[in-house]
Amino acid sequence: MLTLILQSLVDGILMGGIYGLVAIGLTLIFGVMKIINFAQGALLMLGMYISYWSFSLLGLNPYLSIPLSAISLFFIGAIIQKTILSKMLNAPEHNQLLVTLGIMLVIENLALILWSPDFRSVKLEGFIQTFNIGEVGVNVPKLIAFIAAIVLSIGLFLFLKKTMLGKAIRATSINRNGAMLSGINTNRINYIAFGLGASLAAIAGSLITPFFYTSPTVGATFILKGFVVVVLGGLGNFIGAIIGGLIIGISEALGGAFLPGSLKELMTYIIFVIVLMAKPNGLFGGKAR
Amino acid sequence: MRKFPILISLALLIFTFFPLIVKDQYYMHIAILILYYALVSQAWNILSGYSGQFSFGHAAFFGTGAYTSSILFTKLGVSPWIGLFAGALIAALIGLFIGYLSFRFKLRGVFFSLGTLAFAEILRIIIQNFDIFNKTLGVLIPYKPDPLMFQFSSRTTYYYIILLFAFAVTVLVYYISRSKLGYNLVAIRENEDAAQSLGVNTYKNKMIAIAISASLTAIGGTFYAQYMLFIEPATTFSNDVSINILLPAIIGGAGTVLGPIVGSLIIIPIGELTTTLFGNFVGANLMAYGVILILVMLYLPEGIVGWFQNKFGKEKNAKKKKDNSINGGEDVGTFKN
Numbered sequence: 066m067l068t069l070i071l072q073s074l075v076d077g078i079l080m081g082g083i084y085g086l087v088a089i090g091l092t093l094i095f096g097v098m099k100i101i102n103f104a105q106g107a108l109l110m111l112g113m114y115i116s117y118w119s120f121s122l123l124g125l126n127p128y129l130s131i132p133l134s135a136i137s138l139f140f141i142g143a144i145i146q147k148t149i150l151s152k153m154l155n156a157p158e159h160n161q162l163l164v165t166l167g168i169m170l171v172i173e174n175l176a177l178i179l180w181s182p183d184f185r186s187v188k189l190e191g192f193i194q195t196f197n198i199g200e201v202g203v204n205v206p207k208l209i210a211f212i213a214a215i216v217l218s219i220g221l222f223l224f225l226k227k228t229m230l231g232k233a234i235r236a237t238s239i240n241r242n243g244a245m246l247s248g249i250n251t252n253r254i255n256y257i258a259f260g261l262g263a264s265l266a267a268i269a270g271s272l273i274t275p276f277f278y279t280s281p282t283v284g285a286t287f288i289l290k291g292f293v294v295v296v297l298g299g300l301g302n303f304i305g306a307i308i309g310g311l312i313i314g315i316s317e318a319l320g321g322a323f324l325p326g327s328l329k330e331l332m333t334y335i336i337f338v339i340v341l342m343a344k345p346n347g348l349f350g351g352k353a354r
Numbered sequence: 355m356r357k358f359p360i361l362i363s364l365a366l367l368i369f370t371f372f373p374l375i376v377k378d379q380y381y382m383h384i385a386i387l388i389l390y391y392a393l394v395s396q397a398w399n400i401l402s403g404y405s406g407q408f409s410f411g412h413a414a415f416f417g418t419g420a421y422t423s424s425i426l427f428t429k430l431g432v433s434p435w436i437g438l439f440a441g442a443l444i445a446a447l448i449g450l451f452i453g454y455l456s457f458r459f460k461l462r463g464v465f466f467s468l469g470t471l472a473f474a475e476i477l478r479i480i481i482q483n484f485d486i487f488n489k490t491l492g493v494l495i496p497y498k499p500d501p502l503m504f505q506f507s508s509r510t511t512y513y514y515i516i517l518l519f520a521f522a523v524t525v526l527v528y529y530i531s532r533s534k535l536g537y538n539l540v541a542i543r544e545n546e547d548a549a550q551s552l553g554v555n556t557y558k559n560k561m562i563a564i565a566i567s568a569s570l571t572a573i574g575g576t577f578y579a580q581y582m583l584f585i586e587p588a589t590t591f592s593n594d595v596s597i598n599i600l601l602p603a604i605i606g607g608a609g610t611v612l613g614p615i616v617g618s619l620i621i622i623p624i625g626e627l628t629t630t631l632f633g634n635f636v637g638a639n640l641m642a643y644g645v646i647l648i649l650v651m652l653y654l655p656e657g658i659v660g661w662f663q664n665k666f667g668k669e670k671n672a673k674k675k676k677d678n679s680i681n682g683g684e685d686v687g688t689f690k691n
Contacts, residue, residue: 101464152652158463159408163604164651166597170644174637182636281637285593289475292468326483334472334479341469342459 068200073318075201081314082211083269087287088294088306089218090265096238096301097258099158100150103165105291106284107172108263112138112270113279114180120187120274127187127274128209134267142263143256151255169284176281184278206275213272217265218307225303234258238301293337299347309348312336358528358611362521365615369517373510382509386516388622390577393520395602395614396527397570401563402600403608404536406543407456408463411470412599414452414477415445415568417590419575421481424493424585427503429486434504438576442569448477449568453561462546471593478591492586495579504580512581519577520615523570528611530566539563543609571599594640601643605650607657616659621646 087109094102115134119125145168153161195202225231236244237254245251269287277283294313298305313333320329340348372385394416402408422444423437432440452473455461461469481487499507506512530536538559541549550556579585589595606617624646625639632638654661 101468149648149652156651156655159406159467160651160655162408162410162464162467164648167644167647167651170597170640170647174641174644177637178632178635178641289471292471296465296468326489327479328483330479331476334476337472338455338469338476341461341465341472342455345459345461345465 069322070319071201073322074315075203076207077315077318078311079204079207079211079314080318081311082214082307083273083310084287084290084294084313085307085310086214086217086265086269086272087291088298088310089221089303090262090269091291091295092298092301092303092306093221093234093265094259094262095295097234098150098154098255100153100161100165101158101292101300102259102262103162103288104145104169104172105262105266106286106288107169107176108138108142108266108284109270109287110176110279110281110284111141111172112267113274113277113283114176114270115267116271116274117185117187117279121185126189127271131268131271134271135264138263138267139260142260145263146256146259150259151252154255169288173281173284180281182281184280186278187274189275204276210269210272210276214269214310215307217268218303221261221265222303230257290333293333295347296337296345297340297348302347305347361612362524362528366517366521369521373513379509382513384622384626386509386513386581387626388618389513389516389520390574390581391598391602391622392615392618393516393523393577394571394574394599395606395618396520396523397567397574398599399567399603399608399614400527400530400539400570401560401567403603403610403613404531404543405539405560405563406609407560407563408467408600409470409567409596410467410593410600411452411472411474411596412567412571413591413593413595414470414474415449415571416575416578416595416599417474417477417481417585417587418445418448418568419572420579420585420590421487421493421575422572423504423576424495424579425487428493428495433502434576434580435502438504438573441572441576445572445575446565446569449564450561453564457557457560471596474591474593474596478587481587481591490587492584492589493579495583495585497583504576505583516577516581519573524611524615526570531611535559535562540609597643601647603657605646605657607659607661607663610657610659610663613657613659617657620658 087105090108091102091105094100094105112134115137116127116130119130119133120127149164149168150161153164156164189206193205195204197203223231225235233244233249234254234257236247236249237251237258241251244254290313294306294309297309297312298307313336316332316336317329320332324331369385369389373382376382376385394412397415398409398412419438419441422441423434426432426437426440427434452470456466456469482490487493497505499505501511530539538549538554538556541552541554542556542559546556575590578590582589601621602617603614604617605621606615606619607613621643624642628638628642650657656664
C-alpha cells in the first residue's frame with residue numbers, strides 16, 4: 066500500500082514537471098499578451114513530431130533534436146504572432162480565445178492530413194528505462210524530462226529577473242503603455258514572448274517523445290491540463306505554474322492508483338472547478354482582477 | 355431587424371419547398387445538417403451570443419439530451435419523444451447547476467469558458483466510466499421505423515422535423531431578443547456591472563438564459579441520436595462537439611437572430627465540400643473551419659450578420675443624423691409644442 070502511494074507520488078511528481086512546463090509557456094503568453102493560447106497543445110504536438118521525424122528519418126536521439134524543435138517553434142510562434150495575433154490584441158477576450166482555437170484547428174488537422182492519425186512512438190535502445198529506489202521504480206526518460214523542466218523553469222525565471230530583455234518582458238506584462246513610454250518596443254516583446262511560449266511547448270513535446278505516444282491530437286490532453294495548471298497557479302505566475310503542475314500530476318497519479326477506469330481524469334477537473342469557483346486568480350493569486 | 359419576419363418567412367418558404375425540388379438523398383442529408391447545426395447554435399446563441407457568457411462546453415447539454423433519450427429508449431423502451439423532454443429537463447437542471455456554480459462565484463469572461471469546458475469533460479468521463487451508459491462503447495439505437503418512437507423510414511420526415519425545431523427556436527430567439535429578458539441579457543453582455551447598478555438582476559437573467567440554452571441544445575442532442583441511431587462519448591461530449599455548436603453562431607454573428615442560420619448555411623456546405631474533395635484526408639473539413647474562424651475573427655469580428663447590421667445600421671443612423679441637422683431647429687420646435 067505504502068509502495069503504491071510512493072510509486073504514485075514519484076510518477077505524479079515526474080509528470081507534474083511536464084505539465085508545469087506546458088503551463089509556463091501558457092502563462093508567459095498570457096502574462097505578456099493577456100491571451101489564453103488554445104493552440105499551446107498543438108504547438109507541443111509539433112515539437113513532438115519534429116523529434117519523432119528527426120529520430121525516425123535521421124536517427125537523431127530525441128534529446129538532441131530539442132534545439133531544432135525549440136528554434137523552429139520559436140519562429141512558427143513569432144509568425145503566428147505577426148500574422149494573426151498582433152491584430153487581435155485589442156479584440157474582446159473571447160474573440161482572442163476563438164482565434165487561438167482556430168489556429169489550433171488548423172495546426173492539428175494539418176498534422177492529421179500530413180501524418181495520418183496513427184499513434185507513433187520512439188523506442189530508445191541501449192538506454193536504461195527504469196531504475197529502482199527501494200521498491201519504487203523511476204522511469205528514466207520521465208526523470209530526465211522532469212529535471213529538464215525544472216532547470217528550464219529556473220532558467221526562464223532568472224532570464225526574466227536578471228536580463229534586460231527579461232525585464233522588458235516583465236515590464237510589458239505589468240503595464241503595456243508604461244513599458245512603451247519607457248522606450249520598450251512592445252511589439253517586439255510580443256513576438257519574443259509568443260515565440261518563447263511556443264518554444265517551451267516544443268521543448269516539452271520533445272522531452273516527452275521517448276515515453277509518450279506521438280499523434281496529431283495529443284495536444285488536447287496537454288492543453289486541458291495546461292489550463293487547469295495555469296488557473297491553479299494563477300495566470301501569469303511562473304512558480305505557481307510549476308506547483309500547479311505538481312499538484313495535478315500527483316492528484317492524477319494517486320487517482321490512477323485508487324480509482325477504477327479513467328475516473329482519475331476526474332480529479333484534475335474537479336480540482337479545476339473548485340479552484341475556479343473559490344479562487345479564480347489561482348491558489349497563489351493576489352488581488353482580484 | 356424589422357425586416358426579420360419577412361426574411362425568416364422567406365427562408366421558411368424556401369426550406370419548406372426544398373425537398374419537393376431536390377430529391378437527392380445526399381443533399382437532403384446536408385440540408386438536415388444545416389438545420390440541425392442552426393438549431394444547436396441558435397440555442398448556444400441565447401446564452402453566449404446575447405448575454406456574452408461564452409460557453410466552450412455546450413457538449414455537456416448536447417450529450418445529456420442524446421444520452422437521456424437513448425438510454426430511456428434502449429433500456430426502458432420509453433419513446434424518444436418523451437425522452438426529448440426528459441433530456442431537455444435534465445440538461446436545464448445541469449445548466450442551472452453549472453450556472454449556479456459559475457455565476458454565484460462570479461466566473462466571468464474566459465474563466466467561464468474554461469469552466470464550461472471542464473464541466474463537459476467531467477460529464478464525458480462520467481459517461482465513459484459507468485456501465486449504464488455503456489462506457490466508451492456508446493449506444494446503438496435499434497432501427498424500427500415508427501413515428502411514435504421518433505424513427506422514420508424517410509429522410510424527408512427528419513428534414514421537416516428539424517426544420518420545425520430550428521424555425522421554432524429561431525422565432526423564440528427573435529421574441530427573446532425583443533423582450534425584457536433579451537434587453538437585460540444584452541445589457542449584461544455590454545457591461546455587467548453597469549447593468550447590475552441599473553437594477554438588472556444579472557444572476558437571475560443569466561440563470562434563465564443558461565437553462566433555456568441548455569434545454570434547447572439537449573433537444574438537438576435527441577434529434578442527433580434519433581437521426582444517426584448511434585451515439586458515443588466522442589461524438590456527443592467531446593470538445594469537437596462544443597466547437598461545432600459555437601462555430602455557426604460565431605461565423606454568422608453571435609447575438610443576432612439570423613447569425614446561427616447564416617453561419618450554418620455557410621460552414622456546413624464548405625465542410626461537406628472539403629470532405630468530398632479531400633475525402634482521403636481526415637480533418638480537411640476541420641482545417642477549413644479553422645481557417646474560416648481565423649479569417650472571421652480577423653476581418654469580421656462580429657460575424658457576417660453583425661457586420662451587415664453594423665454597416666447598414668450605421669449608414670442609416672448617419673443619414674438620420676444628417677436629416678436631423680438639416681431640420682434640426684424645426685424638430686426642436688415641434689418637440690416643444
